[in-house]
Amino acid sequence: MAQYAVMIFERVAPADLPPEVMQGHMDLPARIAEHGGRIVAGLGLEHPDTATSIRDDAITDGPFIETKEILGGVYVLEARDLDHALALARMTPIVDGGVEVRPLSGFQIVEDD
Amino acid sequence: MSAYVEQAVADAHRREWAYVLAATVRVTRDLDTAEEAVQDAYVRALETWARDGVPGSPGAWLTTVARRLALNLLRRGRTLEAKLPLLLGQAEDETEPDAADAIPDDRLRLVFTCCHPALAREAQVALTLRLVCGVATADVAHAFLVSESTMAARITRAKKKIAAARIPYAVPTADELPARVDAALTVIHLLYTTGHTAHTGDLLVRDELTRRALDLARMLRLLLPAEREAAGLLALLLVHEARRATRTDPAGRMVRLAEQDREAWDGERIAEADGLIVAALETGPPGRFLLQAAIAALHAQAPSLEDTDWSQILTLYDELLRIWPSPVVALNRAVAVAMVDGPEAALAAVEELERDGRLAGYRYLPSTKADLLHRLGRDGEAAAAYQEALELTDNAAEREFLEGRLQA
Numbered sequence: 439m440a441q442y443a444v445m446i447f448e449r450v451a452p453a454d455l456p457p458e459v460m461q462g463h464m465d466l467p468a469r470i471a472e473h474g475g476r477i478v479a480g481l482g483l484e485h486p487d488t489a490t491s492i493r494d495d496a497i498t499d500g501p502f503i504e505t506k507e508i509l510g511g512v513y514v515l516e517a518r519d520l521d522h523a524l525a526l527a528r529m530t531p532i533v534d535g536g537v538e539v540r541p542l543s544g545f546q547i548v549e550d551d
Numbered sequence: 552m553s554a555y556v557e558q559a560v561a562d563a564h565r566r567e568w569a570y571v572l573a574a575t576v577r578v579t580r581d582l583d584t585a586e587e588a589v590q591d592a593y594v595r596a597l598e599t600w601a602r603d604g605v606p607g608s609p610g611a612w613l614t615t616v617a618r619r620l621a622l623n624l625l626r627r628g629r630t631l632e633a634k635l636p637l638l639l640g641q642a643e644d645e646t647e648p649d650a651a652d653a654i655p656d657d658r659l660r661l662v663f664t665c666c667h668p669a670l671a672r673e674a675q676v677a678l679t680l681r682l683v684c685g686v687a688t689a690d691v692a693h694a695f696l697v698s699e700s701t702m703a704a705r706i707t708r709a710k711k712k713i714a715a716a717r718i719p720y721a722v723p724t725a726d727e728l729p730a731r732v733d734a735a736l737t738v739i740h741l742l743y744t745t746g747h748t749a750h751t752g753d754l755l756v757r758d759e760l761t762r763r764a765l766d767l768a769r770m771l772r773l774l775l776p777a778e779r780e781a782a783g784l785l786a787l788l789l790v791h792e793a794r795r796a797t798r799t800d801p802a803g804r805m806v807r808l809a810e811q812d813r814e815a816w817d818g819e820r821i822a823e824a825d826g827l828i829v830a831a832l833e834t835g836p837p838g839r840f841l842l843q844a845a846i847a848a849l850h851a852q853a854p855s856l857e858d859t860d861w862s863q864i865l866t867l868y869d870e871l872l873r874i875w876p877s878p879v880v881a882l883n884r885a886v887a888v889a890m891v892d893g894p895e896a897a898l899a900a901v902e903e904l905e906r907d908g909r910l911a912g913y914r915y916l917p918s919t920k921a922d923l924l925h926r927l928g929r930d931g932e933a934a935a936a937y938q939e940a941l942e943l944t945d946n947a948a949e950r951e952f953l954e955g956r957l958q959a
Binding site: 440518519520521523524539540541 | 667669715717718719721723724727
């Protein structure tokens with residue numbers, strides 16, 4: 439199995455997502471498992487207004503890259519190959535936007551000794 | 552003897568490259584190593600065939616040699632460490648690498664990998680020419696008017712993505728197949744049209760592109776006998792090819808359909824296309840390539856421009872526009888409208904497209920508009936539209952044609 443990051447880009451802020459879409463996100467791991475894949479980890483991000491960026495030691499308010507779509511969350515997906523990963527990522531509930539699927543070069547959870 | 556062997560190797564290169572490479576990838580699971588081994592096998596063919604004679608089955612000989620060379624490369628361990636393996640589709644039957652007659656035909660896997668939608672179109676086109684047709688990178692670069700280093704970088708980047716993102720070396724599943732076939736056919740069609748109506752570039756390179764595209768279309772038709780669109784693309788290219796020699800005059804100037812020498816059209820190719828179209832239409836509703844082929848075939852079978860079945864052509868365009876709402880299709884449809892309902896109705900359609908804006912900069916829009924205005928006797932406006940078209944083309948044959956229209 440290969441690992442991919444699935445990045446969710448939405449024009450709708452995470453807090454404004456309709457309840458059925460939120461429910462869709464909750465149900466996603468089970469649906470993906472039904473189709474032979476696995477979500478290994480998931481990150482939900484607060485609104486980009488809350489982001490702080492550091493560039494050349496200077497601190498600025500806002501996300502590093504300004505886009506119309508908001509990076510709302512990322513999950514790590516295990517799939518057989520890109521075709522499988524794309525088929526699974528397509529199940530991500532989206533209001534107005536889309537997802538980017540990118541192979542992972544590494545994935546680590548750092549645990550305390 | 553040596554000329555004979557060279558010809559035999561060249562023929563085997565054209566006919567067998569894809570098969571040999573696809574079969575070798577199964578051993579290496581890596582495109583670069585497979586390519587290197589296959590390249591080497593062709594070099595050895597030159598020497599060995601000159602000494603021992605051309606084998607009865609050049610493809611099997613080349614495959615056996617390429618796979619053996621690939622195994623040697625792998626044993627030397629040069630590649631396994633450094634490269635990500637290419638992903639073979641699941642449910643693999645592990646075949647004996649040396650049993651040449653048991654080697655399955657993997658050419659479809661190769662095509663679908665090169666034309667994968669996760670690759671940019673220009674990368675798909677470049678990979679298809681390089682890997683499926685075996686065209687040297689320098690020649691691929693030449694065909695697309697970029698430097699060899701640019702093309703080499705493009706091909707390398709695409710191969711890296713195939714390995715890193717794990718684009719499978721597999722024939723897509725049944726539910727994905729139609730879209731993936733469409734992508735492969737689109738690449739082949741693009742290769743053909745690049746050769747057929749290249750803005751610039753020399754004739755030899757362009758002839759090579761059209762020939763390669765026809766070979767590829769034939770191959771896909773053979774490997775995907777149930778896909779109507781594969782038959783449609785082959786038929787479409789055959790009709791284009793049948794009329795190609797008459798598109799320009801001996802001096803290289805563009806000749807309009809009305810003035811083309813229909814006697815000189817290649818009847819054999821048109822008949823082959825017609826057979827494909829009729830057979831494919833019987834099996835179900837046509838897609839965009841089959842519809843375009845049917846339209847082209849109606850033109851090719853008509854005794855003259857006037858005695859063309861324009862109402863049938865318009866019906867086909869209506870259906871084509873319904874399943875493929877492209878402004879280019881709408882523009883071509885307008886030409887059929889002019890023949891069925893008159894230039895006034897067609898001009899209205901063209902002007903609507905002009906307002907739509909998606910065809911801004913597309914040279915056939917002002918040239919079509921100019922023809923219609925000319926037919927309506929509005930010569931001043933026609934001249935302005937011809938001028939506009941002229942400014943949009945850098946193809947010498949088309950420029951000369953438009954300049955001729957302006958002076959008329």
